[in-house]
Amino acid sequence: MEWIITAGATSENIDTVRSITNHATGALGCRVAEHLAKQGGDKVSKIYYVCETSAQKPELPCVEVRLVHGAEETADTLRQLLTSRPIAGVVHSMAVSDYTFSAAADIEKLATVLETHLRNGSLPTGRKLRALLCESLIGPSCLSGGGKLSSDVEHMVLLLRKTPKIIGMIKKTAPTTRLVGFKLLDGVAYEQLIDTAYTLLLKNRCDFVLANDLQSIRAGCHTGYLVGPGRTVARADGKTAIASLIADRLLSFF
Amino acid sequence: MEWIITAGATSENIDTVRSITNHATGALGCRVAEHLAKQGGDKVSKIYYVCETSAQKPELPCVEVRLVHGAEETADTLRQLLTSRPIAGVVHSMAVSDYTFSAAADIEKLATVLETHLRNGSLPTGRKLRALLCESLIGPSCLSGGGKLSSDVEHMVLLLRKTPKIIGMIKKTAPTTRLVGFKLLDGVAYEQLIDTAYTLLLKNRCDFVLANDLQSIRAGCHTGYLVGPGRTVARADGKTAIASLIADRLLSFF
Missing domain, CATH: 3.40.50.10300 (CoaB-like)
Structure with missing residues (x-):
């Protein structure tokens, strides 16, 4: 056996x-x-x-x-x-x-994304806000998940997602x-x-x-x-x- | 020597x-x-x-x-x-x-904190927004850094800070x-x-x-x-x- x-x-x-x-x-x-x-x-x-x-x-x-x-x-x-x-x-x-790694972002950049939406009056709520947070962490305006992360960010945010x-x-x-x-x-x-x-x-x-x-x-x-x-x-x-x-x-x- | x-x-x-x-x-x-x-x-x-x-x-x-x-x-x-x-x-x-670990939060809870501020008209911009994001990740409304993290969150956000x-x-x-x-x-x-x-x-x-x-x-x-x-x-x-x-x-x- x-x-x-x-x-x-x-x-x-x-x-x-x-x-x-x-x-x-x-x-x-x-x-x-x-x-x-x-x-x-x-x-x-x-x-x-x-x-x-x-x-x-x-x-x-x-x-x-x-x-x-x-x-x-x-x-x-x-x-x-x-x-x-x-x-x-x-x-x-x-x-x-x-959890496995999805994305990384400088918290400064996350704030900038939120701020832009706030200024445009386009900051959503509820499910759309959660989606925006995920997107902001993954999006091109933030650090990418490839290569080697910068070692010089004061506050780094990592987004993790559940593994099966x-x-x-x-x-x-x-x-x-x-x-x-x-x-x-x-x-x-x-x-x-x-x-x-x-x-x-x-x-x-x-x-x-x-x-x-x-x-x-x-x-x-x-x-x-x-x-x-x-x-x-x-x-x-x-x-x-x-x-x-x-x-x-x-x-x-x- | x-x-x-x-x-x-x-x-x-x-x-x-x-x-x-x-x-x-x-x-x-x-x-x-x-x-x-x-x-x-x-x-x-x-x-x-x-x-x-x-x-x-x-x-x-x-x-x-x-x-x-x-x-x-x-x-x-x-x-x-x-x-x-x-x-x-x-x-x-x-x-x-x-980087060393500062805090962890469910992205849902981070969204809730932002939403509450948005509804109250108290969502700040600039440096204060960055501080709010840090606080929201660390604050009592989110998962604490002590003990063992929940293994059942769909999108987990980790906040890291630079080591000396x-x-x-x-x-x-x-x-x-x-x-x-x-x-x-x-x-x-x-x-x-x-x-x-x-x-x-x-x-x-x-x-x-x-x-x-x-x-x-x-x-x-x-x-x-x-x-x-x-x-x-x-x-x-x-x-x-x-x-x-x-x-x-x-x-x-x-």
């Missing part, structure tokens, strides 16, 4: 030297790959490990690393794998960028593939963490969602809650125990 | 999981440390190597790594070293973030310390590259500025031009030759 594990951070280019990234290292995804291979035996013939170059990667004979850059390429790679291979399960531990949610695409593309999603929050109460994870599970038809909180990771004791159907919760402490729990539950389907 | 080499990228936090970073690896700074130690002999008793955790670091007995995060901490660390130690020279190869130029502070803090600055451009003509580097040299009282272009790095042949007083230029091809040239010119002062 073939599996997919996504791991680590994705980064989105702002220009040729800068990017927006997040701090995920791939350590947990790496551990899941190791446990899946160890606990799975014959059930694991191949693991496609989808990550950026910076991520930790497992060194196992059954692992084939598929390098990607950014959310869009990650989505393309997953879609291609899910439609061309019989994938038993996906562990989507990757911290995919929520990869987790929502997985079951739509491969309805019988098992899916473990991940939800990382920062400093929320236990009930809120589990509720958010369960909502994610229902929305994206995950079989399980691993819920965790940055606070426990920072404190050095990474606690994971594996939320399942009917809002059942299994707790594991430490990356090794979390990885083992995920592998165990996934393999129990087969 | 003691030296400072800064290397790699700095990154600026957007929230607790995201940051803006650049792609510098520290490979060249690492090579400079090695050549300075090898070519310097007795002239090099210690190298303070200032970088973020992600950077490549030289493994040499004379190297003391000083880990930093972000432009501000880098500036603080350099200031502290320059005022407390007799530093012979600084090789400032680090790609310091030009570290290279300008070095000679002001330690006037007799030798200084090598770096200038990386992307796809410019030779004359423009050298001019920009020489302007940087004059402005910040560098002894040398290493000028290089991303195009040559991408093409696999990293060409460096060491621009010196009177706009003299020495060329070196490849990171090893560049590092050796920088070490040689720096050591010739002593």
Whole structure:
């Protein structure tokens, strides 16, 4: 059986030297790959490990690393794998960028655009104003998104747009593939963490969602809650125990 | 004699999981440390190597790594070293973030703020409009910069502000310390590259500025031009030759 594990951070280019990234290292995804291979035996013939170059990667004979850059390429790679291979399960531990870069502008220039419209009596309201703001940031009167941004602007405004949610695409593309999603929050109460994870599970038809909180990771004791159907919760402490729990539950389907 | 080499990228936090970073690896700074130690002999008793955790670091007995995060901490660390130690020279190869994060806002909310002012007839122009735009992005009506940003906004606007130029502070803090600055451009003509580097040299009282272009790095042949007083230029091809040239010119002062 073939599996997919996504791991680590994705980064989105702002220009040729800068990017927006997040701090995920791939350590947990790496551990899941190791446990899946160890606990799975014959059930694991191949693991496609989808990550950026910076991520930790497992060194196992059954692992084939598929390098990607950014959310869009990650989505393309997953879609291609899910439609061309019989994938038993996906562990989507990757911290995919929520936003990608659209445009940049000096705030001075944004003000100038608004001012011109104001003086002409043509400054719109409502939806048209929002569209104008987007256009002003993208338009030729402001800095372009190509090449290297100027390093000499006092207040730079970046416009970001939402990336497509990869987790929502997985079951739509491969309805019988098992899916473990991940939800990382920062400093929320236990009930809120589990509720958010369960909502994610229902929305994206995950079989399980691993819920965790940055606070426990920072404190050095990474606690994971594996939320399942009917809002059942299994707790594991430490990356090794979390990885083992995920592998165990996934393999129990087969 | 003691030296400072800064290397790699700095990154600026957007929230607790995201940051803006650049792609510098520290490979060249690492090579400079090695050549300075090898070519310097007795002239090099210690190298303070200032970088973020992600950077490549030289493994040499004379190297003391000083880990930093972000432009501000880098500036603080350099200031502290320059005022407390007799530093012979600084090789400032680090790609310091030009911008740090100020605030984030949903573009919808920015439009709402502008609209309210427009309806009240209180939308200002000129400098006051620019101030209002900044305030609207920072103000309580918009998303705050603390915690973790919402991942569910269609168009997110980030406001960035310029970081203090570290290279300008070095000679002001330690006037007799030798200084090598770096200038990386992307796809410019030779004359423009050298001019920009020489302007940087004059402005910040560098002894040398290493000028290089991303195009040559991408093409696999990293060409460096060491621009010196009177706009003299020495060329070196490849990171090893560049590092050796920088070490040689720096050591010739002593």
